[in-house]
Amino acid sequence: MSNKIRKGFTLIELLIVVVIIGILAAIAIPKFANTKEKAYLASMKSDLRNMATVQEAYFSDFQVYQSGTASNLAGVATPLGGAGGFVPSAGVTVTTAATGGTGWNASTTHSATTRTCAIFIGVAPLAPAVVEGEPKCN
Numbered sequence: 001m002s003n004k005i006r007k008g009f010t011l012i013e014l015l016i017v018v019v020i021i022g023i024l025a026a027i028a029i030p031k032f033a034n035t036k037e038k039a040y041l042a043s044m045k046s047d048l049r050n051m052a053t054v055q056e057a058y059f060s061d062f063q064v065y066q067s068g069t070a071s072n073l074a075g076v077a078t079p080l081g082g083a084g085g086f087v088p089s090a091g092v093t094v095t096t097a098a099t100g101g102t103g104w105n106a107s108t109t110h111s112a113t114t115r116t117c118a119i120f121i122g123v124a125p126l127a128p129a130v131v132e133g134e135p136k137c138n
Helices: 011-062
Strands: 068-073 076-078 092-098 104-110 116-121
Touching: 011 092, 011 104, 011 116
Parallel strands: none
Antiparallel strands: 068 076, 068 092, 092 104, 104 116
């Protein structure tokens, strides 16, 4: 009888492990990409809700809504002037248009996706939003 002690793995065992890891990665990577897209949309919707709060606060002080663009791209924040210094989430640009004291609308884009979100209050709907005060993404 041989007293050899086998140390390590055979080539077949290692290949089987590599194939299993490859299969798991092929399943997980598309789900991860979808999760990132959902996170981008969630941050854009959140910024629209925050913009609604900022607009209403500004309106209560000045009886007019604010227009302009705010962005936070590549670590450089450009706040919306006059509206409490509103700065959107990282990678997001918010563009808002107001009609004096009757209403406003806003749309958002994210530097990592081609999708857009919008919200409107007191004015005609801004696509893709269809319900007043509810952020909607395409």
